[in-house]
């Protein structure tokens with residue numbers, strides 16, 4: 191083979207090579223070529239093309255990465271929601287939040303209540319039946335509310351806690367005890383208010399009243415009485431303490447203080463199932479003139495503070 195022919199074949203080969211290279215082969219081939227010392231116009235072109243191609247691919251990859259990241263972010267957010275749609279869901283007593291297959295939150299009856307060992311955790315219901323815990327009472331009620339087969343009967347739709355502790359025969363409140371009860375109740379309220387203040391658990395708008403009660407003997411009991419009355423009158427806030435609103439003082443004391451129930455009944459002089467502040471004051475044997483409905487004033491002061 192002549193040198194001329196040889197050159198022609200090589201030239202042809204190169205020409206075919208340049209024309210024939212598919213984009214995919216481009217880089218590999220030109221890269222391989224850059225490892226050779228042979229520099230040619232074609233090599234320069236190839237290198238430029240390669241560089242542009244790499245840049246293009248890098249840009250595309252970057253776009254894809256951000257795109258994928260975006261997808262991942264959306265995906266993980268969705269997964270998070272799927273994992274716990276219950277985060278913001280509040281369920282009532284005896285109910286817990288459960289996520290549905292659709293990823294939404296719903297409240298269902300508690301399946302298992304913690305087994306309480308402390309007998310003080312037991313509760314006595316309006317059917318004079320001891321339940322292991324308040325959870326069990328709310329659960330029983332929930333079963334009836336939701337048409338669950340575990341509902342123990344139509345009555346249980348209205349089951350509620352009357353007092354803490356096992357059901358017992360509550361001894362009669364003796365006349366002497368009853369006579370002494372308003373004084374004990376006043377003291378008790380004053381002491382609770384003081385304890386809360388000491389523990390910094392008394393809402394700030396009541397602190398002034400508490401300090402007044404400490405320093406001014408006239409206000410010692412009235413302020414405590416007003417505080418408690420305002421505190422109880424919250425569901426609804428209607429300037430009267432209804433029976434259910436008495437729960438926070440009645441339920442914990444019933445098993446210990448035989449006179450609390452008859453005493454609270456006696457406060458409702460006109461028997462309309464509501465205790466007004468005036469009735470409350472009278473019942474605690476406080477001077478009517480010292481009793482002042484400060485609840486709204488106090489609540490407003492509280493709002494201004496925040």
Ligand SMILES: *[C@@H]1O[C@H](CO)[C@@H](O)[C@H](O)[C@H]1NC(C)=O
Nearest residue numbers: 317318319356357358359360
């Ligand atoms: C309630 O149950 C307790 C304990 O079983 C019992 O001693 C008491 O007499 C009952 N009270 C009423 C009002 O039935």
Ligand SMILES: *[C@@H]1O[C@H](CO)[C@@H](O)[C@H](O)[C@H]1NC(C)=O
Nearest residue numbers: 402405406407408409410480
């Ligand atoms: C105690 O409070 C009463 C009622 O607000 C008030 O009339 C009296 O001046 C106060 N006494 C003292 C010593 O601050």
